[in-house]
Amino acid sequence: MxxxxxxxxxxxxxxxxxxxxxxxxxxxxxxxxxxxxxxxxxxxxxxxxxxxxxxxxxxxxxxxxxxxxxxxxxxxxxxxxxxxxxxxxDVWYEAIFHREPLLDRWAATFREAANAFDPTTPAGRRADTTAEFFEFLLGEMPAMLDRWKAHRTAKQQQEAREAREAQESQIAGR
Missing domain, CATH: 1.10.10.10 (Winged helix-like DNA-binding domain superfamily/Winged helix DNA-binding domain)
Incomplete structure (x- = not known):
C-alpha cells in the first residue's frame, strides 16, 4: 500500500x-x-x-x-x-538499556552529595531522595527489560503461529 x-x-x-x-x-x-x-x-x-x-x-x-x-x-x-x-x-529498548551507565553515574553523584550535605537540610534530603530514586531504577531496570524481551518474544511467536495458520488455511481452501 x-x-x-x-x-x-x-x-x-x-x-x-x-x-x-x-x-x-x-x-x-x-x-x-x-x-x-x-x-x-x-x-x-x-x-x-x-x-x-x-x-x-x-x-x-x-x-x-x-x-x-x-x-x-x-x-x-x-x-x-x-x-x-x-x-x-527496538529503538526504545536500546535507548533505555544504554541509559544504565548514566543512571549509575547520577545515583553515585547524588549519593556523594547526600553524604556531603547535612541530611537534616532540604538540600541533603533532596540529594538523598534523588540518589534513592536512581538506585531504585537501576535495581528495577534489568527485570523490566527482561519482561519486555519475554513479552516481545511471545508476541512474535504468536504472530508467526497466526501467519502459519492463515497460510495453511489458504492452502486448504484451494
Whole structure:
C-alpha cells in the first residue's frame, strides 16, 4: 500500500514535536521521526536532508546526537563511501538499556552529595531522595527489560503461529 507523502510528512512532524516536547532537540527529533516513518528504517544523510528539507550540517549534527544516545546507528553502504543511518527495530529498548551507565553515574553523584550535605537540610534530603530514586531504577531496570524481551518474544511467536495458520488455511481452501 502506497503512502501519501504529505500525510507521512505531517506524521513525521507530529512525532518530532512529541519528541521535542519530551526534551529531545528539534533536529534529532525530526531525523528520528523520519527514520521511524520509513519501512526500512534506513536513509542516507542526503535522503534525510531531502525528506526534511534541512541542510547537510543540520542532519550531521542530528545523527551524531542520535548515535550518541543509542537511538540510531551508522553503517557504510557496501561499495561506496556513503553512510546509511538506521533506527534500531527496538529503538526504545536500546535507548533505555544504554541509559544504565548514566543512571549509575547520577545515583553515585547524588549519593556523594547526600553524604556531603547535612541530611537534616532540604538540600541533603533532596540529594538523598534523588540518589534513592536512581538506585531504585537501576535495581528495577534489568527485570523490566527482561519482561519486555519475554513479552516481545511471545508476541512474535504468536504472530508467526497466526501467519502459519492463515497460510495453511489458504492452502486448504484451494
Amino acid at each position: 502506497e503512502r501519501d507523502p504529505a500525510d507521512t510528512s505531517r506524521h513525521v512532524e507530529r512525532f518530532a514535536v512529541a519528541f521535542t516536547d519530551a526534551g529531545m532537540p528539534r533536529m534529532p527529533s525530526r531525523v528520528l521521526a523520519a527514520l521511524l516513518a520509513t519501512d526500512s528504517g534506513r536513509q542516507t544523510a542526503a535522503e534525510l536532508a531531502t525528506t526534511l528539507k534541512a541542510s547537510p550540517a543540520a542532519i550531521s549534527g542530528a545523527v551524531r546526537y542520535l548515535i550518541q544516545v543509542h537511538m540510531v546507528a551508522r553503517e557504510r553502504e557496501p561499495g561506496t563511501r556513503r553512510d546509511v543511518f538506521h533506527v534500531h527495530n
